[in-house]
Amino acid sequence: MTFTAAQLDFRSDTVTRPDETMRSAMASAEVADNVIDTDPTVRALEQRAAKVLGMPDALWTPSGTMANLIALSLHLKRGDRFLATRGAHVLNNELGSAAWLAGGMPETLEHDAGPGRPTPEAVEMAVGMADGPYYTLRTTLLCLENTHNAAGGAVTPPHEHAQLVAAARDKGLKVHLDGARLWHAAVALGVPPAALTVGVDSVSACFSKGLGAPVGSVVAGSVEFVDRARRMRQMLGGGVRQGGILAAACLVALDRVGDLGETHEAARRLAAGLNEFGWEVETPQTNIVLAGVPDLRMALDHLGTLGILALPMSGRVRFVLHRDLAPTAVEDALSRIKTGSAS
Numbered sequence: 527m528t529f530t531a532a533q534l535d536f537r538s539d540t541v542t543r544p545d546e547t548m549r550s551a552m553a554s555a556e557v558a559d560n561v562i563d564t565d566p567t568v569r570a571l572e573q574r575a576a577k578v579l580g581m582p583d584a585l586w587t588p589s590g591t592m593a594n595l596i597a598l599s600l601h602l603k604r605g606d607r608f609l610a611t612r613g614a615h616v617l618n619n620e621l622g623s624a625a626w627l628a629g630g631m632p633e634t635l636e637h638d639a640g641p642g643r644p645t646p647e648a649v650e651m652a653v654g655m656a657d658g659p660y661y662t663l664r665t666t667l668l669c670l671e672n673t674h675n676a677a678g679g680a681v682t683p684p685h686e687h688a689q690l691v692a693a694a695r696d697k698g699l700k701v702h703l704d705g706a707r708l709w710h711a712a713v714a715l716g717v718p719p720a721a722l723t724v725g726v727d728s729v730s731a732c733f734s735k736g737l738g739a740p741v742g743s744v745v746a747g748s749v750e751f752v753d754r755a756r757r758m759r760q761m762l763g764g765g766v767r768q769g770g771i772l773a774a775a776c777l778v779a780l781d782r783v784g785d786l787g788e789t790h791e792a793a794r795r796l797a798a799g800l801n802e803f804g805w806e807v808e809t810p811q812t813n814i815v816l817a818g819v820p821d822l823r824m825a826l827d828h829l830g831t832l833g834i835l836a837l838p839m840s841g842r843v844r845f846v847l848h849r850d851l852a853p854t855a856v857e858d859a860l861s862r863i864k865t866g867s868a869s
Contacts, residue, residue: 532868534859535835539736539789539813539848548738548778555774559767560586561760567770571777575744578780579705579729580720584746585755586773588764590706591620593730593745595627596758597702600751601667601727604629608667609652611635611644613676613840615704616669627762631663642674643682646693653697668694671704672722673711676840679793679814681711684721691725701725706732706743710812713786727751736786736813736848737779742772782849789813789847792856796845799860806842815845833868834859 535541544552555567568586576584587593594616602608608630610617616624617632624630633652635644653665670690673679682690694701703726705711705719712719723729728747733739745755759765766772793810797817800807806818816839819825825843829836836843845859852858862868 532833533835534833534851534855534862536845536847536851536859537835537837539846540734542734542736542738542848542850544738544740544775548775551774551778552771555770557768557770560769561765561767565768565770565773567777568773571773571780572744574777574780575731576746578719579708579731579744579746580718580723581729581746581748583749583752584744585752585759586766586769586776587730587743587745587759588741588766590615590704590730590732590735590743591623592759592762592764593732593743594620594702594704595623595762596745596755597728597730597747598624598628598630598667598669599758600754601700601702602628602630603666605631605663606667607631607633607663607665608669609633609635609649609665609699610669611637611642611671611674611677613674614669614671615675615706616671618676630667633665637677639686640680642671642677642680643686644690646689649690649693650697653699656698665697666699668699668701669704670701670726671706673707673714673812673814675707675814678808678810678816678840678844679707679710679812681714681811682722683715684717684724687722688724695725700727702727703729705729707735707812709783710736710786710790713783714790714812733776733779736789737782738849739775739779740772742776785849786813789849792847792851793845796847796856796859799856800863803860803863813847815847816840816842817845818842829863831868832862832866834862
């Protein structure tokens with residue numbers, strides 16, 4: 527465990543730090559100027575990620591927010607409307623860049639098919655008629671998210687993903703998948719990540735959420751899409767030079783996808799324990815636990831006094847399990863909550 531004994535950090539799976547294996551890979555990475563030419567380690571990561579995601583090509587980006595922004599900027603024309611589920615990261619956590627920089631008008635879809643996902647009928651209804659008056663908005667893009675962060679790491683299974691993509695296609699929409707935690711969805715469902723990207727035009731995926739990499743995402747799509755994405759990345763200031771040092775960490779992270787199941791099991795233990803204390807908690811599908819409490823601010827402050835760090839999400843307390851927590855962290859947290867003491 528990398529934190530002090532008195533502190534349990536459940537704020538996010540992005541608080542993880544590179545271990546010695548990852549740091550060694552970073553230190554010995556083969557590098558070159560990834561703007562002028564191609565950094566060999568960055569390219570190796572892009573090729574491997576594209577294969578894992580079931581896409582023709584991929585582009586490394588410094589962050590998932592940039593990866594999503596690149597995709598939306600290429601898929602949308604100024605004034606186009608795009609659809610995304612309520613609480614989606616592209617709506618709530620990217621500072622309005624989808625509208626401000628990509629030029630899209632967001633339309634929210636409710637979670638009427640279950641946590642984190644709409645029904646195909648809701649997609650079709652939201653698009654409306656394609657031959658409306660010239661002054662009406664044109665809907666051109668559907669943004670999906672798997673897992674859905676604000677819905678507590680909720681998973682969209684392959685058959686529902688396929689139905690949503692088909693509904694979008696029938697209405698002439700392109701589809702972008704925010705797969706920041708797609709690795710978690712794949713592990714939870716016992717399927718390869720490529721099974722969850724079928725039919726999309728682009729997908730983003732992150733290496734710093736639960737896999738231990740310090741920084742880095744990819745956005746993947748067709749070869750033509752990635753060529754355009756590289757130019758957009760440069761426009762947004764994402765042209766990192768000897769990026770192989772960072773890509774090496776992402777390659778190590780990919781080797782650790784299979785370990786994510788341990789955090790899912792830990793999340794279920796935490797949820798069960800909190801339920802016993804009377805907290806309103808549903809059984810998590812992946813590594814995120816959302817707990818309903820009468821007073822959110824009071825609950826977070828109280829947890830802080832117990833040395834338990836958590837964050838608010840969707841009006842509830844969010845606990846995220848990750849590789850840097852000790853194996854006893856769940857039991858330790860439950861004991862502190864039960865006794866009201868950090869000792």
